[in-house]
Amino acid sequence: MRVILSGGGTGGHIYPAVSIAKEIKRHYQNAEILFIGTERGLENSIVPKEGFKLLKIKVRGFKRKLSLGNVAAVKESFAGLFVVSRIIRDFKPDIVIGTGGYVCGSVLLAAAFLKVPTLIHEQNAFPGVTNKILARLVDVIAVNFPEAQKYFPGNKKVIVTGNPIRGDILSISKEEGLKEFGFSKELPLVFVVGGSRGARKLNESVLQLAKQCITKKSFQMLHMTGETQYDGIIKQYGREGIAMDRKYLQVRPYLHNMPYALAASDIIISRCGASTLSEITALGKPSILIPFPYATGNHQEYNGRALEKNGAAVVILERDLNADILYSIAADILNKPEKANLMRIKSKELGRTDAAFVIVKAAEGLVHKRGV
DSSP states (O other): OEEEEEOOSSHHHHHHHHHHHHHHHHHOTTOEEEEEEOSSSTHHHHHHHTTOEEEEOOOOOOOSSOOHHHHHHHHHHHHHHHHHHHHHHHHOOSEEEEOSSTHHHHHHHHHHHTTOOEEEEEOSSSOOHHHHHHTTTOSEEEESSGGGGGGSTTOTTEEEOOOOOOGGGSSOOHHHHHHHHTOOTTSOEEEEEOOSSOOHHHHHHTHHHHHHHHHHOSSEEEEEOOTTTHHHHHHHHHHTTOOOOTTTEEEESOOSOHHHHHHHOSEEEEOOOHHHHHHHHHHTOOEEEOOOTTSGGGHHHHHHHHHHTTTSEEEOOGGGOOHHHHHHHHHHHHTOHHHHHHHHHHHHHHOOSOHHHHHHHHHHHHHHHHTO
16 A cells, blocks of 8 residues: 655644554554655654655645745645645555645645545544545545534535554553653652643642642642743642652653653643643543634634533633642542542543554555555
8 A cells, every 4th residue: 555644733633643654554564654844834743753755745734824835835835736746646645645635735636636545634523624624535534523524514425533642652551651751659750741841830720739748748740841841830839838849840942752651640631732632532631721822713712612512621720720620620539439420430531542554445445545
């Protein structure tokens, strides 16, 4: 099987594509896989590191408001179409798969015009502009959240697959996770994910939780601040008189062993990126979610609400977030084992661990239908 994958810009678009590529390789050891991305996206570091070939094209995203930048974007997109068309003709893929981001617009558009089978995957509960446009042209639309189906009305090509997750997420036990950080299995662990770049208000709002962690010693806490905010948050811990006791409280700028932290945790406090929520639900973890208020189309709130309405999470909008509210909600879950257990069950019910497999099977169906 010969496959072109495209998805770029952010990890939320790239990692699902990498998971799909690995699943294809698992089924077809001799499969030839080519990624198409841009010079500017994170795919430049992620894709080669995962062992896949990456070709880069020149395209840029459109701004939602009218601007001169959009004129340049149109020019680059048309030029990109010609480049991609040549790549597709040379590579001769059996199928082209897109996982979002503006780069996959040109790639899927060219593939559709060249009559190559196409599939797109939408990670968010509120679809992005690129996928909404491509939906009219592609053969199959795979969605992570059932809630996304309504944005593709009357489209019989939509399948609910969940979001492909990293394989190591499911391979680590809670005990292994706790041991990795030196935490006790006797106390619950709250894991605060500030994000790789940090989330200032979220980071500041957990100080009350950290203070209670150290004084009451009834739970443990792991706080990943994000590299850009680590120094400032550490200073705030000092001003608040919160002593660092690694037995109960650990603060890190970034975690390269994220699967261990997720496995070890009992409650996760996080933003609402689709990949993060997919990992949270795959593991069946209760969560407190604070959507990034400036996400495109407010898609993070849509993602978080999808978990909340099913009883798997509590959503706090950033404008309502403060230390007292966050501590109150976290304490309510920590002090009510029945509530925590119900949230755990509901979270697990939403989790999909077979998303990459289902997407590959859908891709296989398209290829076989074409008679390859």
